[in-house]
Amino acid sequence: xxxxxxxxxxxxxxxxxxxxxxxxxxxxxxxxxxxxxxxxxxxxxxxxxxxxxxxxxxxxxxxxxxxxxxxxxxxxxxxxxxxxxxxxxxxxxxxxxxxxxxxxxxxxxxxxxxxxxxxxxxxxxxxxxxxxxxxxxxxxxxxxxxxxxxxxxxxxxxxxxxxxxxxxxxxxxxxxxxxxxxxxxxxxxxxxxxxxxxxxxxxxxxxxxxxxxxxxxxxxxxxxxxxxxxxxxxxxxxxxxxxxxxxxxxxxxxxxxxxxxxxxxxxxxxxxxxxxxxxxxxxxxxxxxxxxxxxxxxxxxxxxxxxxxxxxxxxxxxxxxxxxxxxxxxxxxxxx
Amino acid sequence: xxxxxxxxxxxxxxxxxxxxxxxxxxxxxxxxxxxxxxxxxxxxxxxxxxxxxxxxxxxxxxxxxxxxxxxxxxxxxxxxxxxxxxxxxxxxxxxxxxxxxxxxxxxxxxxxxxxxxxxxxxxxxxxxxxxxxxxxxxxxxxxxxxxxxxxxxxxxxxxxxxxxxxxxxxxxxxxxxxxxxxxxxxxxxxxxxxxxxxxxxxxxxxxxxxxxxxxxxxxxxxxxxxxxxxxxxxxxxxxxxxxxxxxxxxxxxxxxxxxxxxxxxxxxxxxxxxxxxxxxxxxxxxxxxxxxxxxxxxxxxxxxxxxxxxxxxxxxxxxxxxxxxxxxxxxxxxxx
Numbered sequence: 001x002x003x004x005x006x007x008x009x010x011x012x013x014x015x016x017x018x019x020x021x022x023x024x025x026x027x028x029x030x031x032x033x034x035x036x037x038x039x040x041x042x043x044x045x046x047x048x049x050x051x052x053x054x055x056x057x058x059x060x061x062x063x064x065x066x067x068x069x070x071x072x073x074x075x076x077x078x079x080x081x082x083x084x085x086x087x088x089x090x091x092x093x094x095x096x097x098x099x100x101x102x103x104x105x106x107x108x109x110x111x112x113x114x115x116x117x118x119x120x121x122x123x124x125x126x127x128x129x130x131x132x133x134x135x136x137x138x139x140x141x142x143x144x145x146x147x148x149x150x151x152x153x154x155x156x157x158x159x160x161x162x163x164x165x166x167x168x169x170x171x172x173x174x175x176x177x178x179x180x181x182x183x184x185x186x187x188x189x190x191x192x193x194x195x196x197x198x199x200x201x202x203x204x205x206x207x208x209x210x211x212x213x214x215x216x217x218x219x220x221x222x223x224x225x226x227x228x229x230x231x232x233x234x235x236x237x238x239x240x241x242x243x244x245x246x247x248x249x250x251x252x253x254x255x256x257x258x259x260x261x262x263x264x265x266x267x268x269x270x271x272x273x274x275x276x277x278x279x280x281x282x283x284x285x286x287x288x289x290x291x292x293x294x295x296x297x298x299x300x301x302x303x304x305x306x307x308x309x310x311x312x313x314x315x316x317x318x319x320x321x322x323x324x325x326x327x328x329x330x331x332x333x334x335x336x
Numbered sequence: 337x338x339x340x341x342x343x344x345x346x347x348x349x350x351x352x353x354x355x356x357x358x359x360x361x362x363x364x365x366x367x368x369x370x371x372x373x374x375x376x377x378x379x380x381x382x383x384x385x386x387x388x389x390x391x392x393x394x395x396x397x398x399x400x401x402x403x404x405x406x407x408x409x410x411x412x413x414x415x416x417x418x419x420x421x422x423x424x425x426x427x428x429x430x431x432x433x434x435x436x437x438x439x440x441x442x443x444x445x446x447x448x449x450x451x452x453x454x455x456x457x458x459x460x461x462x463x464x465x466x467x468x469x470x471x472x473x474x475x476x477x478x479x480x481x482x483x484x485x486x487x488x489x490x491x492x493x494x495x496x497x498x499x500x501x502x503x504x505x506x507x508x509x510x511x512x513x514x515x516x517x518x519x520x521x522x523x524x525x526x527x528x529x530x531x532x533x534x535x536x537x538x539x540x541x542x543x544x545x546x547x548x549x550x551x552x553x554x555x556x557x558x559x560x561x562x563x564x565x566x567x568x569x570x571x572x573x574x575x576x577x578x579x580x581x582x583x584x585x586x587x588x589x590x591x592x593x594x595x596x597x598x599x600x601x602x603x604x605x606x607x608x609x610x611x612x613x614x615x616x617x618x619x620x621x622x623x624x625x626x627x628x629x630x631x632x633x634x635x636x637x638x639x640x641x642x643x644x645x646x647x648x649x650x651x652x653x654x655x656x657x658x659x660x661x662x663x664x665x666x667x668x669x670x671x672x
C-alpha cells in the first residue's frame with residue numbers, strides 16, 4: 001500500500017492535520033515544521049491524492065485569475081508567475097480575460113460559484129467598491145490600482161510614487177520639456193490618473209512648469225497608441241526632450257515613432273516606460289522603466305488567497321503594497 | 337414581461353428551435369435566416385437568459401483553452417483572439433497554462449468533466465496521439481503542430497512550408513551563409529523539427545550547402561535564448577550573413593546580440609523570425625517574419641468546437657490548414 005497521510009505524520013512527528021495543512025499549502029505552519037513534513041513526504045515518496053483531498057475539503061483545487069487583457073505583456077507575464085505560484089500549492093489556475101468590460105466583470109463576480117472555483121484573483125478595470133462584493137463566500141484577492149479600501153484583500157504597488165520616480169529620473173538627467181503619454185479622460189481610468197498625478201508631482205518637485213501641449217491622451221495602452229501619441233507630440237508646439245510613457249508598450253511605440261521622425265533616443269528625446277516587460281530588456285535602445293516586483297505580487301496574491309481558503313477565512317480586508325524599483329537603461333542613459 | 341424566444345421566433349417567422357440555434361451560436365443556420373433572427377432580436381431587445389439556456393442545454397457556457405505558455409506573445413495574442421471569437425457566441429473562456437509538461441497536460445485532459453466545461457481548445461506540447469483521446473465525451477479541438485491525424489479536429493498552418501519560405505526569402509536576397517536559431521533535440525520538439533526541416537529544404541532548393549556550424553540549438557523559445565544562440569554563432573566558425581530564427585522573440589534576442597557585437601542588421605546579418613507578434617512591427621529594425629493567419633485560426637477553432645457541441649457531434653476528426661504569409665520588413669530589406 002502506498003504511504004498515506006498517517007505515515008507522513010508519524011515519520012515527521014506531527015499531527016495528521018499538520019501534514020494536511022502543509023499538503024494543502026496553508027500558511028499557518030512554522031517553516032521548521034513545514035520542512036520536517038516535506039522531508040517525510042520525500043523520504044516516503046508520499047503522493048497526495050488530489051481527488052480524495054478535494055472530496056474531503058469540498059474544494060475543487062481550481063482558482064480563477066481574471067485580467068483585463070492577455071495580449072498585454074505585463075498581464076501575460078504576471079499571469080504566468082501566478083500560475084507558477086499556484087502550482088506550488090497544486091492549484092490549477094483558469095484565466096479569464098475580461099477586456100475591462102463592466103458587464104463581463106460583473107458576470108465573472110456573479111458566476112463564480114457555478115464553476116466550482118475555490119477562489120478568485122481579480123484585476124478589475126471597470127468595477128469598483130460595492131460592485132465587487134457580490135462574489136458570495138468565494139474568497140477573492142484584488143490586484144492593481146482600481147480599488148483601495150475595497151471589500152477584499154488587495155495587492156498593488158504605489159503607482160503614483162512610482163510614476164513620480166520615473167518622471168524625476170528624466171528631470172535629474174537635465175530634461176526640461178518632459179512629455180507624458182498615456183493620459184485618459186474616463187473617471188474609471190485609475191491607472192492613467194495615478195500615473196499622471198505622479199508625473200505632475202515630479203514636475204512640481206523639479207520646479208518645471210506643466211504644459212498641456214506635453215500631455216498626450218491615448219485610447220488604450222498599446223504600441224500603436226504610443227506611436228500615434230508621439231507623432232502628435234512632435235507635430236505640436238510642445239517640443240519634448242523627454243517622455244514618460246505610462247507603460248512599456250506605449251514607450252516602445254513612442255521610440256519607434258521618434259526614430260521614424262529622425263530623432264535620436266535618448267540624444268534628442270529620452271524615454272522611460274513602466275512595467276519592466278521582457279521586450280524592453282532586448283529592444284534597441286533598451287528601455288528604461290519602473291519595475292514592480294511582479295514575482296512578489298504573484299507570490300502574495302496566491303498566499304493571501306490560500307489564507308482565506310484556510311484558517312483566516314474571516315478578518316478585515318488587507319491592503320498590501322509591493323516594492324518597485326527604477327531601472328535606467330539605454331533609452332534614458334544612452335549606450336555605455 | 338421581457339420578450340422571450342417565442343416572440344423572437346414569431347417576429348422572424350422561424351421556429352423557436354431556429355432562434356435557439358442562432359442564440360447558441362450553432363452553425364447550421366443559413367446566413368439569411370440568421371440575419372432575420374438577429375434583426376428580430378435587436379428589434380425586440382431580446383436578451384438571452386444565459387442561466388435558463390444553460391439549464392435547458394445542460395451546458396455551462398464555459399470552454400477551456402490550454403496553451404503551453406502565456407508569456408509567449410504569440411500564445412497571448414492567439415488566446416486573446418480566441419476569447420473574442422468565443423465571446424461572439426457568449427462563451428466564457430477559461431485559460432490554462434500547461435508549461436508544456438506532460439503531467440499537467442494529462443491532468444487537464446483527464447479532469448475536464450469535473451470542471452463543468454463544455455469543450456476544450458488545446459495546444460499540446462508534450463502529449464500526442466492516443467494520449468489525447470482520454471477526454472471522455474468532452475469535445476476537443478487541437479491547435480498547433482504537435483498532432484496530425486490525431487483523435488480530434490485540428491487546426492494548424494503548414495509549418496515546414498512556412499519555414500522554407502522564410503529561409504528562401506534570405507537566399508533570394510543573396511545571403512549564402514544562412515544560420516538557423518531554434519533547433520531542439522527532444523523528439524517531442526515537433527515545432528523545432530518542422531522548422532528545421534523547412535530550413536533544410538530551402539537550402540537544398542537554393543543550392544546552398546548545409547553547415548552544422550550554422551545551426552544553433554536552444555533550450556526554449558525566449559529572447560534570452562535567441563541572444564545567447566546568436567553570440568555562439570558569432571563566436572563560432574559559421575560566419576553567418578543571415579539568420580532564420582524559429583520564432584519572433586528568438587529573432588528579437590538575436591538582433592539585440594548582433595547590435596551589441598557591432599554588427600548591422602540587415603547590412604551584416606539579415607534576420608527573419610516567425611509568428612508576426614506585435615513587438616516585431618515596432619522594433620528597431622522592424623522584424624521580417626512569417627505571419628500565420630492567427631485571427632482565422634482563432635475563428636476556426638471556435639467554429640469547429642461549436643459544431644461538435646451542436647449537431648455534428650460525431651464524424652471523423654477534421655484537419656484544417658490555415659494560410660500564412662511572408663512579411664518582409666527592415667530586418668531583411670533595410671530601411672525604405
